[in-house]
Amino acid sequence: MFDFDQMCALPTWQTALSVGVILQFPFPMSDDATPSAPRPCLVLEVERGGAAPRIVLAPGATHEANARDCYDIVVSSPAEFRAAGLTRAYCFQARRPLSVALGQSRVHVALPVLSPVMGRLTGSAHARMQRLRARLHAEHDIASERRREAAAAAVEVSLKPVPLRLRDDLPAR
Numbered sequence: 780m781f782d783f784d785q786m787c788a789l790p791t792w793q794t795a796l797s798v799g800v801i802l803q804f805p806f807p808m809s810d811d812a813t814p815s816a817p818r819p820c821l822v823l824e825v826e827r828g829g830a831a832p833r834i835v836l837a838p839g840a841t842h843e844a845n846a847r848d849c850y851d852i853v854v855s856s857p858a859e860f861r862a863a864g865l866t867r868a869y870c871f872q873a874r875r876p877l878s879v880a881l882g883q884s885r886v887h888v889a890l891p892v893l894s895p896v897m898g899r900l901t902g903s904a905h906a907r908m909q910r911l912r913a914r915l916h917a918e919h920d921i922a923s924e925r926r927r928e929a930a931a932a933a934v935e936v937s938l939k940p941v942p943l944r945l946r947d948d949l950p951a952r
Contacts, residue, residue: 793881795896796825796834798912799905801863802895806838806877819864819897821852821871823912832881842868850874852911854904864898873911 796802803817824835842853847870854860855868863869900908 799900837871837873
């Protein structure tokens with residue numbers, strides 16, 4: 780009578796999410812009752828494994844020429860920001876990414892199309908995002924390897940043999 784899989788299926792916009800998509804999400808997140816205004820955020824990662832699918836977002840801010848960071852993805856060309864669904868130049872800040880569950884009710888759905896997706900990166904901004912993602916992955920791998928090496932060194936130190944001293948004055952068994 781009821782198909783449970785169909786009832787639990789994610790909406791179309793959630794299944795079609797991919798890296799480089801720009802969607803509206805209230806950022807910064809606040810704990811109080813008044814939600815933040817939704818603003819453009821760039822999807823850096825889509826993690827579909829596990830019980831709850833997640834996306835990693837880079838929040839957007841209006842582009843200011845002076846505030847450039849090595850982790851910024853700037854969309855400044857009119858053709859690029861129109862393709863991204865933006866009305867002006869934006870800067871996505873990957874230095875402080877945000878991991879969000881796909882079922883998160885805070886994702887802002889635009890009423891006419893029932894989707895928070897605004898557009899997607901193209902051109903040089905898309906190439907910059909891919910280079911930055913590679914850098915973030917490399918930094919993550921390096922940090923993981925350092926943690927693994929530190930844990931192995933700690934185990935090695937704790938497993939050093941303690942010198943055994945034999946006493947001749949104990950009775951034989």
